Amino acid sequence: MTYDWIAFFITFFSTMFLLGELLVRMKGVFALLGIGFITVYFSSYLEPDMFFLMGAMYLLGLALLIVDGKFVNDGTLGTIGAVIMVLSVSLSAPSWGAGLYSASGVVLGGLSSLVFLKVFPKRQMWSKVALNDQLSSELGYNSMNETYRALIGENATAVTDMRPTGTIEVKGKEYSATTNGKWLEKGEQLTVEDADGTRILVTKTET
Known part of the structure; x- marks a missing residue:
């Protein structure tokens, strides 16, 4: 060239x-x-x-x-x-x-x-990865939706490092969650910001 x-x-x-x-x-x-x-x-x-x-x-x-x-x-x-x-x-x-x-x-x-x-x-495979095709009550996921939605506003603790996905604990139960891009350390105090049948979104609790 x-x-x-x-x-x-x-x-x-x-x-x-x-x-x-x-x-x-x-x-x-x-x-x-x-x-x-x-x-x-x-x-x-x-x-x-x-x-x-x-x-x-x-x-x-x-x-x-x-x-x-x-x-x-x-x-x-x-x-x-x-x-x-x-x-x-x-x-x-x-x-x-x-x-x-x-x-x-x-x-x-x-x-x-x-x-x-x-x-x-x-x-379609990228839509599924990005969770754009969120599961709805009409598709038979009502039970999971309701369980996750009940967590909104609850306090949580990071059981693992969030990179940005990890495990949190809410009221003695562990769930998979994401911080929507932010990396947080294990033990951080979190708040459940949003949830549906496919994911739980958490943010760092403001002190």
């Missing part, structure tokens, strides 16, 4: 399409486009042995994002995955300028992939 700035567009589109394929239902079209762009990037800068090494590194970072979003959902693996993706393209670049353009392309491409959620049908 003659100009360093071209690397930005290649890594931008590759990351945007690959992450877009994970977010929306495109029947593999975005995946093919993303793989095509990243293949062009690595093949333009690297010898075959390093091509496979850095390509695997990039895909590992992508896999960690998937695992975090689908199973862990606390952001730790996702952050590590994003860093690995940025490093894979940066270390492959022939100059600092190209490396900076490439890293910027990965970051902005990842953020831009969220635009696809406004245009194309969302993958």
Whole structure:
């Protein structure tokens, strides 16, 4: 590639399409486009042995994002995955300028992939992970809903570290709960802010 700035567009589109394929239902079209762009990037800068090494590194970072979003959902693996993706393209670049353009392309491409959620049908698995499809009384979860809702306003204690999900104790019973993004230490005094049939949201008790 003659100009360093071209690397930005290649890594931008590759990351945007690959992450877009994970977010929306495109029947593999975005995946093919993303793989095509990243293949062009690595093949333009690297010898075959390093091509496979850095390509695997990039895909590992992508896999960690998937695992975090689908199973862990606390952001730790996702952050590590994003860093690995940025490093894979940066270390492959022939100059600092190209490396900076490439890293910027990965970051902005990842953020831009969220635009696809406004245009194309969302993958159902991510809705379930995010608990957007909250269980309702009509679906047969009335008992759980009522039990959880009765906890709203109650004082609780963090039995484990909240990262941001953990275990709390309310009136001698333990429940799984989330702090909605904040990390709290074990033993913190909490208040149940909200609850439904799928989750319990707690906040740190103001003293």
